[in-house]
Amino acid sequence: MARIIVVTSGKGGVGKTTTSAAIAMGLAKRGHKTAVIDFDVGLRNLDLIMGCERRVVYDFVNVINGEANLNQALIRDKNCNQLYILPASQTRDKDALNLEGVGRVLEELSKDFKYIVCDSPAGIEKGAYLAMYYADDAFVVTNPEVSSVRDSDRMLGILASKSRRAELNMEPIKEYLLLSRYDSDRVESGEMLSLEDVQEILSLHLLGVIPESKSVLNASNSGIPVILDEKSDAGQAYADVVARYLGEKKPLRFIDSKKGFFRKLFGGK
């Protein structure tokens, strides 16, 4: 049986697709057969971030409608043979996905895969609902910014009441916090919510802090998940997230201000 992970946030632009691509690649690199599914029907982008946009023939909606089978639609990643991508459709029909069809596809994938990563669209509409409905674990991607924290909290309420696990009175979805676009210098100067501030409000199990990093844009420019950029801070932070998710103990990195030199100069701690 596969473990189904939803990468969600409520708010757009916080790094859901970047995170989905990175953690799916991280899990696959460690030898776990992983599928990553784009639930953003009409605005697919996971294929671009994964660098497989020119290899899309069939998509998620084709599989649900029986126009293609799963093996025809799944794209094997060019960097890792344990990783497969199921792209979203570009149809403008917002009812293209349905609960029963999504359930069928996930069940079929579960037979063959260890992890299934569902990249949720922004918002709390149907696509976001379907992405989280069957999940076992939720990675709540949050930026240290008021609207993102509020939307994450809203999403937590939805995860706790509208998911399959909630409806069947099963053990609830495990919710994890992934704080991204973290600028430790701005936190230090009191201009940005700190990890502690966000945790005080959301109180979630923290999987990691992803620093604001130029490497994320460079990675998406080239269509290579940032986790493969092993020299970059964001890449290393995502590698830590994957390790922690798999139960390893990793100390938090990239949360202290980079301006340590100046602090020393001016007699700070």
Add this chain to the structure above:
Amino acid sequence: MSLLDYFKSSKSKTASVAKERLQILVAHERYYRNKPSYLPQLQEELMQVIRKYVQVDQDAISVKFEQDDNQETLELNITLPDTQNPRNTQQDMIRNAL
């Protein structure tokens, strides 16, 4: 206090403002979560009805929804204004009638 602290304290620390606003907002939104969605509107309409007779403040009415295993309770609490300083006789009459 280091020299750096001096410069830092001269800046406005917007993060603490953000945190405070979020704490209030999130607590409020969590309160209404998983409760009937008609509660805010019910409160608003009750307020309108009561204000036809008694001039009460915005926060004079509280609607509480409690839920336990086998029953749901809707508790309505209205605080009437102090009778010592009546605004006009009409209101006073209503109050006496109440």
